[in-house]
Amino acid sequence: MAHAALTHHDVMQPPPDRAMGSGVYTEKLGMWIFLGSEVMFFTALIGTYIILRIAHPSSWKPPGVVLNVPVTATNTFLLICSSVTMVKAFAAVQDGLLSALRRWLIATVVIGASFVGIQVYEYTHLIEKGFVPSEGLYGSTFYAMTGFHGFHVTIGVLCMIFVTVRAFQGKYTAQDHRGVEVIGLYWHFVDLVWIILFTIVYLI
Amino acid sequence: MAQVQQPKTSSSSPLTPTTSGQDTPPHKAHPHPNYVGIWVFLAVLTAAELTVAFLPWHKNVIIALLLGMALWKAALVGLYYMHLRFETRRIVILALGPLPLCVILVAAVATEFFW
Numbered sequence: 001m002a003h004a005a006l007t008h009h010d011v012m013q014p015p016p017d018r019a020m021g022s023g024v025y026t027e028k029l030g031m032w033i034f035l036g037s038e039v040m041f042f043t044a045l046i047g048t049y050i051i052l053r054i055a056h057p058s059s060w061k062p063p064g065v066v067l068n069v070p071v072t073a074t075n076t077f078l079l080i081c082s083s084v085t086m087v088k089a090f091a092a093v094q095d096g097l098l099s100a101l102r103r104w105l106i107a108t109v110v111i112g113a114s115f116v117g118i119q120v121y122e123y124t125h126l127i128e129k130g131f132v133p134s135e136g137l138y139g140s141t142f143y144a145m146t147g148f149h150g151f152h153v154t155i156g157v158l159c160m161i162f163v164t165v166r167a168f169q170g171k172y173t174a175q176d177h178r179g180v181e182v183i184g185l186y187w188h189f190v191d192l193v194w195i196i197l198f199t200i201v202y203l204i
Numbered sequence: 205m206a207q208v209q210q211p212k213t214s215s216s217s218p219l220t221p222t223t224s225g226q227d228t229p230p231h232k233a234h235p236h237p238n239y240v241g242i243w244v245f246l247a248v249l250t251a252a253e254l255t256v257a258f259l260p261w262h263k264n265v266i267i268a269l270l271l272g273m274a275l276w277k278a279a280l281v282g283l284y285y286m287h288l289r290f291e292t293r294r295i296v297i298l299a300l301g302p303l304p305l306c307v308i309l310v311a312a313v314a315t316e317f318f319w
Contacts, residue, residue, distance in 0.1 A: 023292045032298045039302040040309065047310035055317045063257055073254055077247060084243035087285045091236045188285045192278045199274035203257040204267055 031182045035189050038152075042193050045148060046200065049141045059137040063203050066131055066138070068122060075118045076198045079153075082111035083191040090184045096174035098167070105164040105180075108187070112157040119150045145197055152190050159183050234290045242284050249273050 024032075053060055063069060089104030123143075126132075133143040163183050166172065172180055256269050283289040288299055 023294055029298075032295060036298060036302045040305060043302075043306040043309055047306070047313055051310070051314050051317050069254070069257075073250065076250055080243060080246045080250065083246075083281060083285050084239055087239050091239065094236075185286055188281055191285075192281045195277045195281065196274055199253060199270050203253055203270050 025178060027178050027182050028185070031185050035185065038189060038193075042148075042196075045141075045145050046196065049145060049200065052137050052141060056137055061138065066126070066129075067142075067202050068125065069202055071118065071122055072198065072202050075115055075122075076194065078111050078115050078118070079191050079194050082108050082115070083188055085111060086184050086187045090177070090180050093167075093172050093177040093180050094174060098170070098172070101172065101180070102164065102167050105160065105167055109157060109160045109164055112153060112160060112187075116150060116154055116157060119146070119153075142201060145201060149190070149193055149197055152193070156183070156187050156190050160187065237284045237289075239284070242280055246277055246280060249277050 085104045085107040089101050089108060092098075092100035092104055131139055131142075133139050160183055163179050166179060253270055253273050256266055256273070259266065282299070286299075288296055291299075
């Protein structure tokens, strides 16, 4: 009789102890796995840079000689600002403050796009000065690392625009805001990578 | 007639499957950290880095200080902005898992140059 009461729906449900899965929803788990692969990607770039720099110290100039530290410091500050606006957006949607969510997301998009714009300005001036990617180890490693990072920021800004549009469409609530959290994780990771890059590329 | 025991799934569980078959994100399980305070601290550390980088000190001391501050800033972003401080152990393991692999990767490349 007990078997007769079991419906097809019951059979298809996961056992209670498996229902929680990994304890995290799918999109967030996927983002963390992706960020793990990104850690390996940037480690390959940064690790190679450090080894090359130790092996060929004469190929690098002291800080501030070739690279424009004040401009890049401004950019670093901008990226830190964008991280706090992003996390404030996340906090706002958690609290159900949807208009604040939209304002913080717009601020993040604007600041992120400003970062990319300043990086383009920096590249333009460096190339005008003759510091090009083919300029030995210094040039090639500089453009490889900062270029890939800038590419990641650009992708982040585009994704952020997508999330902002969805926020204006009312897609996020205090109960379901996966998109905001997942893009936030990516954005903070990009900020974290820049913190390391700024120090080892521009200040050391 | 025997009653069939339904699986016990709390309606307030953060990962209770919805009718659409998707998981819902967890509700806020901790109070918000002081995000603006952390931002101020990150800005102060950045200013300190800019100062230290151009001090007339021994180069190794400057490098050690700069790397220390950079790692401190990175840890603050990871712990509080990415919420690793409040995440489950599985997520923390997933986040820190690549770090030993990073050491292996760099060590393997370093052997090409130095040995």
